[in-house]
Amino acid sequence: MKLENIQFELNVFAAEMAKLKNEKHFDFLVTIVGEDFGEEGLGCIYILENTKTHERMSVKAVNADRNEPYIPTVMHLWKSAEILEREVYDFFGIKFLGHKDMRRIYLRSDFEGYPFRKDYDMSADNNRYVLTDDPEPDYTFEYNLDKDGRLVATKRPLFGDEDYVINIGPQHPATHGVLRLQTVLDGETIKKIYPHCGYIHRGIEKMCESYTYPQTLALTDRMDYLSAMMNRHALCSVIEEAMGVEITDRIKYIRTIMDELQRLDSHLLFYGCCAQDLGALTAFIYGMRDREQVLNVMEETTGGRLIQNYYRIGGCQADIDPNFVQNVKKLCAYMKPMFKEYRDIFTGNVILQNRFKNVGRLSMEDAISYGCTGGTGRAAGWHNDVRKNHPYDMYGKVDFDEITYQNGDCFDRYMVRMDEMEQSIRIIEQLIDNIPAGDFYIKQKPIIRVPEGQWYTSCEGSRGEIGVYLDSKGDKSPYRLKFRPMGLPLVSALDDLLRGEKIADLIAVGATLDYVIPDIDR
Amino acid sequence: MEVRKPHIKSIPYAEFKDNESLEKIVNELHEGGVDVFVGSLDQAINWGRSNSLWSLTFATSCCGIEFMAVGCARYDFARFGFEVTRNSPRQADLIMCAGTITHKMAPVLKRLYDEMAEPKYVVAVGGCAISGGPFKGSYHVVKGIEEIIPVDVFVPGCPPRPEAILYGMMQLQRKVKIEKFFGGRNRKEKKPVVVTNVPEDFNK
Secondary structure (H helix, E strand, O other): OEOOEEEOOOOOHHHHHHHHHHOOOOOEEEEEEEEEOHHHOEEEEEEEEOOOOOOEEEEEEEEOOOOOOEEEOOOOOOOOHHHHHHHHHHHHOOEEEOOOOOOOOOOOOOOOOOOOOOOOOOOOOOOOOOOOOOOOOOEEEEEEEOOOOOEEEEEEEOOOOOOEEEEEOOOEHHHOEOOEEEEEEEOOEEEEEEEEOOOOOOOHHHHHOOOOHHHHHHHHOOOOHHHHHHHHHHHHHHHHHHHOOOOOHHHHHHHHHHHHHHHHHHHHHHHHHHHHHOOOHHHHHHHHHHHHHHHHHHHHHHOOOOOOOOEEOOEEOOOOOOOHHHHHHHHHHHHHHHHHHHHHHHHOOHHHHHHHOOOOOOOHHHHHHHOOOHHHHHHOOOOOOHHHHOOOOOOOOOOOOOOOOOOOOHHHHHHHHHHHHHHHHHHHHHHHOOOOOOOOEOOOOOOOOOOOEEEEEEEEEOOEEEEEEEEEOOOOOOOEEEEEOOOHHHHHHHHHHHOOOEHHHHHHHHHHHOOOHHHHHO | OOOOOOOOOOOOHHHHOOHHHHHHHHHHHHHOOOOOOOOOHHHHHHHHHHOOOOEEOOEOOOHHHHHHHHHOOOOOHHHHOOOOEEOOHHHOOEEEEEOOOEOOOHHHHHHHHHHOOOOOEEEEEHHHHHHOHHHOOOOOEOOOHHHOOOOOEEEOOOOOOHHHHHHHHHHHHHHHHOOOOOOOOOOOOOOOOOOOOOOOOOOO
16 A cells, blocks of 8 residues: 555644544554655654554654654554564664653664664675674663653663563474563563564665665565565565556466465464473474475475465566476365364463463463564454455455454464465465466566655565565665564564463473564575 | 413514504404404494584475475485484584575674584585575575585585485585594694794894
């Protein structure tokens, strides 16, 4: 969608945002995009959704002062803003007035400068690494304006004197990557979790700003490698939408089928890892065994196992393999009895039932407030499927159910994914016989330029809404490209989810939230 | 009962180094019904070591998923003796560094390597671990882990196929097989101190 930003003055910003939320029911903060607007100053674009009508809008806030930029916080309105504003602070140095915990989240605490500003020096000499430990402070700052309009910092401690703190990660098998959870414990009970991200922050968004559009595509697959197709789909869609490229039905069919195969792949891995985290190695091996079958089918067309690099602007890299249709049908026939096997071997298991049921409950209000899309939100009863709410490609025309549960506990999150696999097979079966003839690629100019403007498009990834914000100045590379990570809201919700639970349940909750760290850190 | 104290005849050192006399002793023992075979202890140690390399589960990004696939039923690295993966560096023999190492992760990787017990090996899996890969131009990515820790085997690819990872692991086995436990890296001989840049008027 092309963004028509409403701009509010900073002194009325918080009040106007509260009005939008409370009166117009824009209760889902999709993402906050920090941006260096150049002459205009530094600022943010807030993308909001009304969860009843699924209407979306965007709000812009800019501060012209580049030395001490500030914007009032919205973390009291949307809980997801807490971590999103920290991200903006980390990359742009915008201080959010009234934010309770204004620390860096991705970069080291002794990092100098704000890398996403346009005047940041990217040269290797300016960016050296050190092998000493990060001198992490055990306090944080809250910024506010005093009577004269100057920024004042209030220092707050992060821990009490009696607190027992352990670090889970960054090298821990159950965090599914390099995430660090600084956990404050009272005996075995969790009191507070401070997530620390950025151990795999590669600065993809910043790199994209110096790449041409086709070059940016290569990096998307490496963010969330388990929804590589959808990441790329979202980026291709936003560029195609901005350029006004109409893709053929054949491309739409292929993309829909590939997305669903990817979802199947991701959920099978989820099933396997979930089992492994609970100590059920057999189920893990079963999940991986069937995942290989899915990979076989994709590999024959795309040539890649994990990172396929298949979509491109205006279509796909290559036409589908001659055996593709037959292979997909074989896969569907193979997979269907397997779902029963998964239920028999793992879902009904008494250990799983005890460790998942009523553990780590997330209410629907919290899911919306944190912006936990995907299976996590749907397990809490929130109808957030992008495929249903904002249909793209063939999703408006195929028949499938949006799986929702009511409890929002670990078991429901697990079941949502198990049921979604069956729906994926259902979608694929409806499409596979009817792939129409036509072009698999619509030829584009050698140098792709996108007209001026701001766009936001999203797809349903494997674990939530993957959105791409594109700001173009009519150049051959994007002015700002921002991905809405699927996992970041899940990590920010961890603290609420786990407060008062036992530390052993952290593993179960982490397993069912199914976050992928390179997607969070980008 | 009286304990017998047999007199053990020692083999003269010259004969010990001579293959013919060794074979003669082995034959005598065989005739007497004793099963023996002769080999070098280094080989026995290396055989054991190269076939029980346990790796640390150290996966930062995409390559880690391929590493998991190598561990699973279809590729199954246990066939080659990489039986299990260990979550603690103190129990691991090698780091399979699968994925990008960023500036924030660099001290952690160094610490994990330092925590491992000797002998230890490093396999750099994928373009990122080798040189920074597709993220070479970034402000926050280490351009190859060899800047931080010594690497034994490089496995190129983005991500490498499981077959490539298996091949890389087998290359490491070859490397382990020609090591010398006695007299090699384990002999605690002090290295001679070599002084370069001696001032010219030192002895005057």
